[in-house]
Amino acid sequence: MPALFKNALVMGLGVIGGSLAAGLKKHGIAERVTGYALANDVDAALRACALDSAFSTESDLPGAIANADLVVLALPVHLCISLLPTLEIYLQDNAVLTDVCSVKKAISDAVTLQLVRTAAQFVPAHPIAGSHLSGFEGASTDLFEGATVILAPCPNDVAFGRVRRMWEALGAQVEVMSNELHDEHYAIVSHLPHVVAFALTNTVQTLTEKDLGDTCGLLTPPVGKGFLDTTRIAASSGELWAGICVANQQALLISLDEFIVQISDLRRSLGQNDATGLRASFERASEFRQRVNLKQE
Amino acid sequence: MPALFKNALVMGLGVIGGSLAAGLKKHGIAERVTGYALANDVDAALRACALDSAFSTESDLPGAIANADLVVLALPVHLCISLLPTLEIYLQDNAVLTDVCSVKKAISDAVTLQLVRTAAQFVPAHPIAGSHLSGFEGASTDLFEGATVILAPCPNDVAFGRVRRMWEALGAQVEVMSNELHDEHYAIVSHLPHVVAFALTNTVQTLTEKDLGDTCGLLTPPVGKGFLDTTRIAASSGELWAGICVANQQALLISLDEFIVQISDLRRSLGQNDATGLRASFERASEFRQRVNLKQE
Numbered sequence: 001m002p003a004l005f006k007n008a009l010v011m012g013l014g015v016i017g018g019s020l021a022a023g024l025k026k027h028g029i030a031e032r033v034t035g036y037a038l039a040n041d042v043d044a045a046l047r048a049c050a051l052d053s054a055f056s057t058e059s060d061l062p063g064a065i066a067n068a069d070l071v072v073l074a075l076p077v078h079l080c081i082s083l084l085p086t087l088e089i090y091l092q093d094n095a096v097l098t099d100v101c102s103v104k105k106a107i108s109d110a111v112t113l114q115l116v117r118t119a120a121q122f123v124p125a126h127p128i129a130g131s132h133l134s135g136f137e138g139a140s141t142d143l144f145e146g147a148t149v150i151l152a153p154c155p156n157d158v159a160f161g162r163v164r165r166m167w168e169a170l171g172a173q174v175e176v177m178s179n180e181l182h183d184e185h186y187a188i189v190s191h192l193p194h195v196v197a198f199a200l201t202n203t204v205q206t207l208t209e210k211d212l213g214d215t216c217g218l219l220t221p222p223v224g225k226g227f228l229d230t231t232r233i234a235a236s237s238g239e240l241w242a243g244i245c246v247a248n249q250q251a252l253l254i255s256l257d258e259f260i261v262q263i264s265d266l267r268r269s270l271g272q273n274d275a276t277g278l279r280a281s282f283e284r285a286s287e288f289r290q291r292v293n294l295k296q297e
Numbered sequence: 298m299p300a301l302f303k304n305a306l307v308m309g310l311g312v313i314g315g316s317l318a319a320g321l322k323k324h325g326i327a328e329r330v331t332g333y334a335l336a337n338d339v340d341a342a343l344r345a346c347a348l349d350s351a352f353s354t355e356s357d358l359p360g361a362i363a364n365a366d367l368v369v370l371a372l373p374v375h376l377c378i379s380l381l382p383t384l385e386i387y388l389q390d391n392a393v394l395t396d397v398c399s400v401k402k403a404i405s406d407a408v409t410l411q412l413v414r415t416a417a418q419f420v421p422a423h424p425i426a427g428s429h430l431s432g433f434e435g436a437s438t439d440l441f442e443g444a445t446v447i448l449a450p451c452p453n454d455v456a457f458g459r460v461r462r463m464w465e466a467l468g469a470q471v472e473v474m475s476n477e478l479h480d481e482h483y484a485i486v487s488h489l490p491h492v493v494a495f496a497l498t499n500t501v502q503t504l505t506e507k508d509l510g511d512t513c514g515l516l517t518p519p520v521g522k523g524f525l526d527t528t529r530i531a532a533s534s535g536e537l538w539a540g541i542c543v544a545n546q547q548a549l550l551i552s553l554d555e556f557i558v559q560i561s562d563l564r565r566s567l568g569q570n571d572a573t574g575l576r577a578s579f580e581r582a583s584e585f586r587q588r589v590n591l592k593q594e
Binding site: 196199205249253293 | 445
């Protein structure tokens, strides 16, 4: 297959951006891949020979954008939005602009508002993949193998088709979904679990320090796999996730409010020693979660 | 090594009881191992040739107890407590009585209250191991390899020493801890995460059905690994966990109340679009959780 793009510019070389940039290079999806990121991610990517070139100086951005026929926004969502004015000035007329943000309405609305000349070149995308690791050290060229990538419908069929083929060439399956439905769905099944995991981790730290005098926070005596699994994603980047939560505020507030109702109900049942009520609620959850397991297998 | 016990009786052949019974047999820790459990767990254990014999008829219990020099209580905690009067009548004078319950004060207090003749023969134990599976199908003879088992101090040195050696022969490391400290610690790092996972799962089911019309509860479009990990333990037995929560009510209420404070704080920050506040809280959690990862490695 000939390369889909001549010069790809990936902004952000974290887990997703780094994996995408390295995958574009490895599979020959772009002839030349350039990365723009923080100095330590640039160093890590170049050491791994994953890209053709990479830089971290902001003043080099205009030239790199002007030279690219594919630009991927893979920074935290608020930073992606802050780069739109620069893109509007320097993006080529026929270049494809896409992103990998976990929220889709905030960035799509910002594109519509801030990009006049180049808005139609933007294809909103969200690969359902990741890691609790941060930065290029968590990147891997096979991260998207078998993953689903959500694309939002886009008026520019050519740009949409090229982004779809890019993800398929990386081994992913593409699903098309409106920005609004995407943000509602992932508020529930991704953003809420992250907020819950952060709150649970802070609770465990607070209580083990306060009640058990575990001021080193090292959780002696040992913890079981249940704690480790429920809080694994709380090791994720706080900056990234604060940005995602604020960018999906409305949908996430609905999810959080329902969760607070549910946990408060359980707290009330426990306070009343209502084993029957607790059991019924736990069994409803267990039955649903086992069905999800069956579906995933 | 000669067998530590002649006739072991394990009551309950779920993940923990089944693994223990099969391990006692496999490693020759007991000469003869008998199981008492629900019919389907008895069938599964006998099919796997994991035990010498097993039964599910309650009227056979007195004879089996009278014949055992080791009795292990491995049923949900409220069922273990309900068997104490029978044990008081039939347990041999020199037999060892132990358990595997996830709460220690409730069962130890019940033993002190209900057993007059045999209380000193009881060694409270809690292996930090398990599975989201239920029943003998989740059992495995190497479940305790490398695991920690918490034992509470016990006035009978001989009984304590035999239980310690039993767990060490199964590959576990023994830590000694008071019942009170055990229950406080595991309320925080185990019981709370379970309640949170149940509430999160019910929230996801409620919202995907109500807001997204996903009445099959099959979570289309796809969910990421974050959701699967945070809710994995919500597939656990509702009966077992309702019993554990009620048996550790006091400590768990303290944990739940702190968690509700933490999640409500995050909800308030999000409502106020306070990205800085969210980020500070998320970063505190992330830093702590990464330290836990380093300790586990």
